[in-house]
Amino acid sequence: MSCVSPHLFLSTSTRLLDLMNENPDRFYKIVEGRLYDEARRAASAFLGAKAENLVFVPNATTGVNTVLRSLPWDDGDEILGTNFTFTSNVNACRSVADSINGKFHQFQIRFPIKDSSEIVKSMTSYLDNFQKIRLVVLDHISSPTTLVFPVKEMIAECRKRHVLTLVDGAHAIGQVEVNLEDLRPDFYTGNFHKWLYTPRGCAILWVAEEHQKWCAPLLISLQYKKGYQKEFKIQGTRDNIPYLVVPEVLKFFEDIGGLEKIHCYADTLLDSACQMLWNRLGARPVEVPESMKAPNMRLIHLPRFKGYTINFEGARKLNLDIMEKHKVVCLICAVQGQFFLRLSANVYNELSDFVKLVDALSQFNWEDSIHTNPVSHKCKL
Numbered sequence: 182m183s184c185v186s187p188h189l190f191l192s193t194s195t196r197l198l199d200l201m202n203e204n205p206d207r208f209y210k211i212v213e214g215r216l217y218d219e220a221r222r223a224a225s226a227f228l229g230a231k232a233e234n235l236v237f238v239p240n241a242t243t244g245v246n247t248v249l250r251s252l253p254w255d256d257g258d259e260i261l262g263t264n265f266t267f268t269s270n271v272n273a274c275r276s277v278a279d280s281i282n283g284k285f286h287q288f289q290i291r292f293p294i295k296d297s298s299e300i301v302k303s304m305t306s307y308l309d310n311f312q313k314i315r316l317v318v319l320d321h322i323s324s325p326t327t328l329v330f331p332v333k334e335m336i337a338e339c340r341k342r343h344v345l346t347l348v349d350g351a352h353a354i355g356q357v358e359v360n361l362e363d364l365r366p367d368f369y370t371g372n373f374h375k376w377l378y379t380p381r382g383c384a385i386l387w388v389a390e391e392h393q394k395w396c397a398p399l400l401i402s403l404q405y406k407k408g409y410q411k412e413f414k415i416q417g418t419r420d421n422i423p424y425l426v427v428p429e430v431l432k433f434f435e436d437i438g439g440l441e442k443i444h445c446y447a448d449t450l451l452d453s454a455c456q457m458l459w460n461r462l463g464a465r466p467v468e469v470p471e472s473m474k475a476p477n478m479r480l481i482h483l484p485r486f487k488g489y490t491i492n493f494e495g496a497r498k499l500n501l502d503i504m505e506k507h508k509v510v511c512l513i514c515a516v517q518g519q520f521f522l523r524l525s526a527n528v529y530n531e532l533s534d535f536v537k538l539v540d541a542l543s544q545f546n547w548e549d550s551i552h553t554n555p556v557s558h559k560c561k562l
Contacts, residue, residue, distance in 0.1 A: 187378055189433065190426050194380050197422050213421060217414060220427040224373070224385055227431050229360030235387045236413035237424040241351035242269045243399065244370025244386040245318070248347050249273050251396045254281045258315040261286045261307060261344075265323040265516075270349060274318060286311060290328075291517060297331040297472050305338050316345045321353035321371070325514040327478040327523055328469060329357060336366050351375060354385070356477050358440060361387050368392070374423065376477065376527070379430050383423035386413075437528060440476075447477040447526040454524055454535035455479060461539050467521065481522040483513065485548035491515045507541035 197216075201208040217237070225232040238244045260274045264287050271285070278285040288307040290300060308314055317339050322329050332348055339346045347368040353359055355376030361369055366389070373383040388396045393409035404411040437443070458464040458481055467480040489495040496515045504510050512523040522542075524535070 187433065190378065190380060190430055193426050193429055194422050197425055201422075209418070213425070214414070216425040217421060220424050223428040223431055228354070228385070228387070229362055230387055231362060233410065234361070234390060234393075235385055236410065237421070238370065238384050238386045238398075238413070239382045239423075240374075240384045241349055241370045241372050242273075244368075244384060245270050245347065245349055246273050247386060247399055248368045248370075248388075248396065249277045249316075250399060252316065252345075253395055254283070254315065256282050257313060259284045259286060259311060259313040260316050260318060261288065261304070261311070261314045262318045263287055263304075263320070263323075264289050265326050265328065266318060266320060267324050267349060267351070270318055283313070286314065292467060292469075294328075294469050294473065297334075297470050301331055301334050301338060304335055305342075308339070308342050308344060314344055316347060319346060319348045319366075321348050321350040321359075322356065322475050322478075324352060325512070325523060326467075326516060326521070327475045327480045329353075329473045329475050331472070332366070333364055336364065340365075351384075352475070352478075355434070356440075356475060365389070368396075373427065373430070377430055377434060379426060380423040382420075383427065443528060444476040446528060447530075450526045450530060450532060450535070451477075451479050451524055453532055454526070454538075455481065457535060457539050458522075458542075461543060464522065464542075477526055479524040481524060483520040483522050483542075486520065487546040487548050489520075491518055491520055496520065503541050507537070507544065509538050509541045511538055 200212065221235060221237065222232045224230075224237075225235045228235070238247065254277070258281055260278055260283065262271060262274060262285065266274075266287060271287075274285040277283075286307065288303050290303065294300070304317065308317070317335070319332055319335055320328075320330055321332050336346045336348070345367045348364075348366045348370070350359060350369055350371030352372075352375055354371040354373060355378075359371070366387075368389070369387040371385060373379040373385065374381045388409065396409060398413050398416055400416045402412075402416045404415045406412075455466050462484070464481050464483050467482055469480075485491070486499060489499045492515050496513050499513050499520075500511065503513075512525075514521055514523065
């Protein structure tokens with residue numbers, strides 16, 4: 182999912198593109214470097230990071246792969262994720278594990294979750310039983326399930342065991358407060374184009390100082406071995422404009438009220454959407470600990486759809502059918518033998534968007550109903 186970038190920033194991008202085309206040499210040799218550094222400093226301040234520890238990458242997937250491909254592995258090293266780890270990251274971890282005669286593990290998280298400490302205990306138990314694990318890949322907010330992981334506690338437990346941590350914050354930046362120097366992972370990557378409104382292709386990679394000497398970009402260019410910042414800044418001719426608008430985007434984010442106002446708007450909207458889904462479809466939100474609820478997202482347990490197998494391909498077909506037949510974009514995923522709907526709300530959404538979604542879902546045939554207890558499953562309004 183990529184959120185919408187306001188026209189204001191698309192106009193800025195166009196202006197910068199025109200400036201580039203007027204005099205490409207001057208833009209690349211003089212203008213871009215200054216704007217890049219300004220953007221990096223602004224992003225660092227927003228994320229509670231030292232600017233020298235943060236670089237830009239096109240997306241969180243690139244950030245994850247950069248760390249995995251750079252890390253000086255030993256033969257037989259192992260990696261740990263969860264059953265909710267984003268599929269791209271699972272594939273990247275498996276690819277690296279295969280290349281070093283290692284193994285990629287996934288500890289299991291199952292609903293219902295009563296307390297976030299269950300997640301921490303599951304991870305530490307796994308680490309204590311598999312001593313070859315060198316790196317743990319953590320979601321800050323898991324993409325399909327909307328769970329906010331207790332990453333600070335998990336990072337601390339990994340550090341006690343001398344295990345490295347790589348946090349994928351693809352959905353976290355702009356949705357929850359992130360202070361990287363306080364969080365202290367070994368590596369953190371996250372998108373600005375999901376919840377922070379930049380044009381698509383803007384993300385960050387934060388690397389703890391002690392790892393910067395070996396962490397290199399996937400694309401090796403003119404600045405090879407000239408230092409962490411220089412290597413990531415200069416990577417051949419490419420379009421860095423999504424990075425350059427970051428200061429303007431962050432000002433807009435604060436001008437519309439910042440996290441608190443956006444959370445309040447999204448929460449009210451999502452509560453109304455949940456109530457509507459319950460009233461019309463008998464679809465209920467998944468109950469998770471308050472500390473693990475993503476502010477701008479909800480996970481809804483759906484009844485079975487006739488004609489759609491509950492697996493990855495069935496969910497993919499269902500999402501495409503809803504988009505093509507009803508002109509509504511949503512995310513339905515298959516988790517633990519059930520279909521779930523991920524709701525997301527931002528400042529550009531309004532209740533009518535969710536009315537269209539419910540109207541679309543109501544056109545499908547259901548194999549069963551989960552409308553069983555209107556008291557315990559009703560959303561608070």
